[in-house]
Amino acid sequence: MYIAREESFGPVMVISKFKNGDVDGVLQRANTTEYGLASGVFTKDISKALYISEKLEAGTVFINTYNKTDVAAPFGGFKQSGFGKDLGKLFSPSFISHLTVQVKNPPYLC
Numbered sequence: 001m002y003i004a005r006e007e008s009f010g011p012v013m014v015i016s017k018f019k020n021g022d023v024d025g026v027l028q029r030a031n032t033t034e035y036g037l038a039s040g041v042f043t044k045d046i047s048k049a050l051y052i053s054e055k056l057e058a059g060t061v062f063i064n065t066y067n068k069t070d071v072a073a074p075f076g077g078f079k080q081s082g083f084g085k086d087l088g089k090l091f092s093p094s095f096i097s098h099l100t101v102q103v104k105n106p107p108y109l110c
Helices: 023-031 046-055
Strands: 038-041 060-063 100-103
Touching (some): 023 046
Parallel strands (some): 060 100
């Protein structure tokens, strides 16, 4: 799907179906792009969400929320979505990959 592989800026959300329990297949599809600015995971299972957030190739992973950021958190993407991070204590002029995970707890999904 073209829109799922491009780095779109605007009110765009891609929702795709997957077979129950096929987390690795979802991760493979999510990471099959040359971009990695941000991603979102919505689930009742916080352990699964944290596992997925470690495997996603994105600079920021939102869990059960989206676009709620802390101004002190490092900001930037992976791959072609950014070089290094800024706006945080972990800023480095070298190309360092830090992951920011934003979690809304408890999940609002019932």
